[in-house]
Amino acid sequence: MDDLPDPVTYAVPAFVLLLIVEMIVSLRADKSRYSARDTMTSLMLGTGSQVAGAFVGAAVIGMSVWVYQYRLFDIGIEFKSWWWAWILCFFLDDLAYYAFHRSAHRVRWFWASHVIHHSSQHYNLSTALRQTWTGFFSLTFLFRLPLFLIGFPPAMVFFCAGLNLIYQFWIHTEAIKRLPKWFEAVMNTPSHHRVHHGVNPRYLDANYAGVFIIWDKMFGSFVAERDDEPVRYGIVKQLGSFNILWAAVHEWVGIAKDVWAAPWKHKLSYMWREPGWSHDGSRATSATIKERWAAGRTAEEAAE
Amino acid sequence: MTAVFVQAGASLVIVLFVAWLVGKMGLGADPRIADEAHAIRLAEEAEAGFHGVEAARDRAGFAAIVQNAEGRMMLVRAHGNHFAARPVDASVIGKLDKDFLTLTTPERTFGAVTLQLGRDAGMWASRMREFRRG
Numbered sequence: 001m002d003d004l005p006d007p008v009t010y011a012v013p014a015f016v017l018l019l020i021v022e023m024i025v026s027l028r029a030d031k032s033r034y035s036a037r038d039t040m041t042s043l044m045l046g047t048g049s050q051v052a053g054a055f056v057g058a059a060v061i062g063m064s065v066w067v068y069q070y071r072l073f074d075i076g077i078e079f080k081s082w083w084w085a086w087i088l089c090f091f092l093d094d095l096a097y098y099a100f101h102r103s104a105h106r107v108r109w110f111w112a113s114h115v116i117h118h119s120s121q122h123y124n125l126s127t128a129l130r131q132t133w134t135g136f137f138s139l140t141f142l143f144r145l146p147l148f149l150i151g152f153p154p155a156m157v158f159f160c161a162g163l164n165l166i167y168q169f170w171i172h173t174e175a176i177k178r179l180p181k182w183f184e185a186v187m188n189t190p191s192h193h194r195v196h197h198g199v200n201p202r203y204l205d206a207n208y209a210g211v212f213i214i215w216d217k218m219f220g221s222f223v224a225e226r227d228d229e230p231v232r233y234g235i236v237k238q239l240g241s242f243n244i245l246w247a248a249v250h251e252w253v254g255i256a257k258d259v260w261a262a263p264w265k266h267k268l269s270y271m272w273r274e275p276g277w278s279h280d281g282s283r284a285t286s287a288t289i290k291e292r293w294a295a296g297r298t299a300e301e302a303a304e
Numbered sequence: 305m306t307a308v309f310v311q312a313g314a315s316l317v318i319v320l321f322v323a324w325l326v327g328k329m330g331l332g333a334d335p336r337i338a339d340e341a342h343a344i345r346l347a348e349e350a351e352a353g354f355h356g357v358e359a360a361r362d363r364a365g366f367a368a369i370v371q372n373a374e375g376r377m378m379l380v381r382a383h384g385n386h387f388a389a390r391p392v393d394a395s396v397i398g399k400l401d402k403d404f405l406t407l408t409t410p411e412r413t414f415g416a417v418t419l420q421l422g423r424d425a426g427m428w429a430s431r432m433r434e435f436r437r438g
Binding site for chain 1: 308311312315318319322324325326327329333335349351353355381383384385386387388390411414415
């Protein structure tokens with residue numbers, strides 16, 4: 001495999017610097033945007049994710065190289081001759097990210113790994129670093145494999161994925177309200193991504209984009225942030241704990257318990273159905289929550 | 305592999321520094337439940353479709369119990385700068401001690417919550433028992 005640097009490694013000092021800048025802004029704007037224990041948990045989960053990634057990195061690269069040998073086209077990596085391929089790769093990688101991210105919210109197996117990132121009730125730059133420990137186990141790398149089959153060199157794809165990750169860092173903030181209209185129309189922004197982290201029924205399961213918000217607009221998952229409804233962050237059943245290990249594995253424990261207790265014909269469904277699904281309907285999925293919320297609003301409007 | 309551990313060690317130092325800085329800068333909040341209406345709103349936000357009709361707030365405002373018209377109850381408590389809630393169902397153990405009602409949820413990480421409810425503590429303990437029997 002060609003050797004390219006990992007752009008994320010170079011971005012880490014900027015991450016730390018921006019984090020401190022945001023803390024200073026919060027000191028003046030709203031002190032409750034940060035909590036020492038929450039920040040500690042987020043950053044420890046980020047560190048754990050780094051370690052977990054290092055352990056499985058070789059396996060992911062190995063699989064990518066193996067798939068790449070069955071590629072349809074030969075695409076070079078040198079930028080001067082293949083600049084268009086780099087741009088295309090960045091776009092398609094972002095589309096693959098959209099597919100992964102949407103699945104990560106709609107399939108409990110993938111959600112069990114992704115939920116870490118949503119488990120904070122805060123929305124600040126430290127939340128961006130609250131990353132999964134179990135991504136490899138939940139098979140999230142599958143979503144990028146089609147890029148290797150097309151013929152994009154693994155080094156190119158991983159470099160683009162790194163840039164994608166760097167872009168997503170700065171959008172985890174309440175310090176930026178809205179950006180120019182043209183930018184909000186095309187790119188993922190703090191406003192769009194706040195909606196994604198929201199647990200308000202109106203905001204559930206929306207804005208899965210990584211870099212380009214156009215995917216949500218194309219595939220019908222876009223919801224705009226409203227000034228009259230501030231976003232409440234976190235997960236539907238808030239963790240209520242700063243325990244790092246619990247944040248990392250609680251949904252896996254939930255799956256294991258549910259699969260163990262469920263009747264045989266429903267066992268698999270507790271893994272592949274949407275989060276909140278239950279065979280007896282005793283729990284609430286995001287669709288159920290939205291229905292209840294809509295029913296409540298209709299009743300309120302009728303009463304008025 | 306050494307590089308991984310060096311990187312993790314460096315991350316750990318940064319993590320501790322940033323967390324220390326958050327505390328040193330005085331960032332954070334001390335959230336309290338202001339009144340019954342606030343407790344009801346928090347319970348309703350925690351579970352779509354739950355409509356609280358009555359609430360008992362802990363004297364210090366750290367926690368509250370909210371009941372809906374069908375008798376179902378929700379426990380709301382402060383968590384960091386925010387709040388977290390759990391339904392008070394059959395798995396929750398209630399213990400009454402004069403003016404104090406302690407609710408222990410089966411989730412170890414959520415833990416037990418002690419509410420100072422004054423003379424209302426007994427009434428809420430009875431309601432819990434009634435709902436369980438119901």
